[in-house]
Amino acid sequence: MLNAATSIQDRPRPPASDPVGASPGMSQVSEQTQWMLLVRDARDKQAFARLFDHFAPRLKGMLMRGGLQAGLAEEVVQDTMLSVWHKAHLFDPHRAQVSGWVYQIARNRQIDVLRKERRPVPEELKGDDVQEDDALQIIALEQQTSRLRAALAQLSPEQRVLVEQAYLGDLSHSELQGLTGLPLGTIKSRIRLGLKRLRRELQNKQTT
Amino acid sequence: MSEIRHHIPDDLLAAYAGGNLSYAFSMVVAAHVSMCVECRAQLSSHETVGGALLDDGDTPSISQAMRQSVFARLDEPVPVPQSPRRMGVFPGPVAQALGYEDPHWRRIGGSVRQTLLHRSDKDSVRLLYIPAGQAVPDHGHNGLELTLVLQGAFSDETGQFGVGDVEVADDSLEHTPVASPGTPCICLAATDARLRFNAVVPRLLQPVLGI
Numbered sequence: 116m117l118n119a120a121t122s123i124q125d126r127p128r129p130p131a132s133d134p135v136g137a138s139p140g141m142s143q144v145s146e147q148t149q150w151m152l153l154v155r156d157a158r159d160k161q162a163f164a165r166l167f168d169h170f171a172p173r174l175k176g177m178l179m180r181g182g183l184q185a186g187l188a189e190e191v192v193q194d195t196m197l198s199v200w201h202k203a204h205l206f207d208p209h210r211a212q213v214s215g216w217v218y219q220i221a222r223n224r225q226i227d228v229l230r231k232e233r234r235p236v237p238e239e240l241k242g243d244d245v246q247e248d249d250a251l252q253i254i255a256l257e258q259q260t261s262r263l264r265a266a267l268a269q270l271s272p273e274q275r276v277l278v279e280q281a282y283l284g285d286l287s288h289s290e291l292q293g294l295t296g297l298p299l300g301t302i303k304s305r306i307r308l309g310l311k312r313l314r315r316e317l318q319n320k321q322t323t
Numbered sequence: 324m325s326e327i328r329h330h331i332p333d334d335l336l337a338a339y340a341g342g343n344l345s346y347a348f349s350m351v352v353a354a355h356v357s358m359c360v361e362c363r364a365q366l367s368s369h370e371t372v373g374g375a376l377l378d379d380g381d382t383p384s385i386s387q388a389m390r391q392s393v394f395a396r397l398d399e400p401v402p403v404p405q406s407p408r409r410m411g412v413f414p415g416p417v418a419q420a421l422g423y424e425d426p427h428w429r430r431i432g433g434s435v436r437q438t439l440l441h442r443s444d445k446d447s448v449r450l451l452y453i454p455a456g457q458a459v460p461d462h463g464h465n466g467l468e469l470t471l472v473l474q475g476a477f478s479d480e481t482g483q484f485g486v487g488d489v490e491v492a493d494d495s496l497e498h499t500p501v502a503s504p505g506t507p508c509i510c511l512a513a514t515d516a517r518l519r520f521n522a523v524v525p526r527l528l529q530p531v532l533g534i
Contacts (some may be wrong), residue, residue, distance in 0.1 A: 119419030167393065181342075189389050195394050203402055209371065211367060214374030222373075224341045232346055235353040237363065238415035239406040263368075264375050282341045282373040285379065 145257055147213040152248065154318070155203040166213070167196055174221050180282050191228055192261030194222040205239060208253045212260050327359050327487035331469075335491075336362060340369035347446035347513035350416055350471040354511055357407075357414040358487045399414065412474040412509055417450070426450055432460055448513040453477065453502040460499075466515040468492045470500070475508035477501060 141149070147169070153162035171192050178188035198220050206216055226234040270278060331352055338344045339352040356363045407415030410423055417440070428439035436452040453459055455475065469491055476485040479498040484490050492498060502508035 136439040160394070163397070164394070167390065170377075171385045171390070172382035173377050173380045175385060176383050177377055180385065185383075189386060192385070193389055193393055197396060197401070200397055205406075212371055212374050214371075214378045215367070215370040216374070218373040218377050219340070219370045221377075226342050230346070233419075234342075235350040235416040235420070236407065237353045237366075238409060240363070260371055260375065263371060263423070264379075267372070267375060267379075277373070279376055279523070281337060281343070282369075282376050291412070 140254075141248065144208070144250060144253050145315075148208050148253060148257070151203070151206055151213045151216075152208065154200065155206050158203075159272055166199065166217075169197075170214075170217050171196060174217070177221070177283050178225060183225070183229075187228070191221065191224050194224045207240075207255065208248060210240075212256065222290065234310070327361070328486060329408075329488035329490060330359065331355050331362050331489055332491060333365065336366050337369045340366060340373055345446035345515060346441055346443070347448035347461055347465075348469060348515065350440065350448045351471050351511055351513045353416040354414040355471050355487070355489055357409070357416065358521070360483075361462050363468075372398065388438075388460060402517070417473070426452075428452055433457060435459055446513065446515050448511065451508075451510045451512050453500070453508040455504050455507055458499050466494060468512065468514045470513075471511040473509045475506040476503040476518075477508045477510070478503060516528045 141152075144152075147166070150159075150162040150165050153159035154166065174192045174195055175185070175188045178191050179185060183191065195217065199217060202220070207215070223234050223236060226232075267275070269279070335344065335348065335352060339349060344352065352366075356366055369420075407419040409415050410418035410421070413421065420440045421438075428436035428438055431437050434454050434457055438450040438452075440448045440450065442448075450473075451459065459477075469489055470484070471489045472484050472486050474486065476483060477489075477500045478484065479492065479494070479500045481492075481498065483503070490500075
């Protein structure tokens with residue numbers, strides 16, 4: 116069901132009272148987040164171009180790795196980047212990293228295109244009161260993500276391959292089995308082991 | 324709403340984030356996440372993992388024509404698909420699958436009723452309406468079955484499930500869910516293989532009823 120009308124939870128936020136770059140706090144958030152906030156609040160096409168040039172090749176790489184041919188992969192990249200522009204008002208830097216948000220949009224578009232069915236997605240969280248961007252909270256989330264990246268870098272090559280297959284390739288667990296020749300149970304438990312380690316990294320951060 | 328005690332297992336959340344779940348299971352995950360802050364946060368961490376891997380990934384070249392076409396289209400008004408929204412007891416993704424209309428209930432034995440939302444040769448997802456105190460016919464299943472409570476509650480051999488709770492049953496479980504007294508129980512139930520009923524008559528009716 117396509118509908119141009121926006122629902123209550125889709126309503127655009129007012130521009131941040133603290134424009135990006137103007138306050139010392141916001142200047143410390145990552146470049147990606149700053150670009151995304153400029154797209155969200157100021158409809159800044161230059162900032163969008165930077166996001167495009169960063170993400171479009173990476174999205175194409177991910178989609179091709181998942182089995183899409185170059186042409187179809189570019190179609191999904193195009194849809195995804197247009198959604199990033201048009202759904203920018205839904206981006207909340209207190210809850211998501213730009214890369215995770217873009218990743219999730221690309222997954223939705225890929226499945227809609229490939230399976231020709233609408234992927235069931237959760238309701239958007241209702242923004243009760245429009246919240247001003249809080250640089251400290253945003254930076255805290257970015258620091259958590261850095262720790263997660265550090266944890267990813269510490270995985271054994273074998274675990275890294277499994278984690279990448281689970282998140283980057285469109286492979287079900289049973290396809291993984293065919294690929295590596297390992298028994299299904301072993302693979303599942305290894306994915307869980309890898310994730311547990313990632314999660315512990317995140318949780319340690321959350322409790323400190 | 325009572326506190327949710329039975330959540331989506333983490334490997335299923337990861338599989339959803341990675342796009343590796345069937346339509347039926349994706350529906351249950353999306354519906355539960357719509358009701359459960361904890362699983363929403365957990366899903367979001369999986370998406371963060373995906374995003375981090377995306378950031379580190381390959382960078383094949385992009386055609387300039389595609390890039391130009393995206394920039395040419397930024398100012399075009401486009402119909403943005405609306406986010407799913409809740410309708411009564413039905414979470415957004417379920418309401419969307421119903422086309423925002425009331426379910427058409429069909430009797431499937433005794434006074435239990437169902438509305439089929441999707442069925443393929445691999446997976447299926449349906450709404451079940453079980454009057455208070457009534458049982459769903461004793462059944463086992465091939466593969467995995469996810470049952471999410473949307474209204475009321477049910478209990479079976481493994482415990483009690485209230486609104487927002489998900490029961491995960493594999494093929495080793497033969498269970499008889501019974502709706503708790505009080506309110507009729509409405510569930511979202513998904514399988515990745517056809518349910519196998521133990522009672523003879525329902526089994527004969529399986530092909531007809533689409534269970």
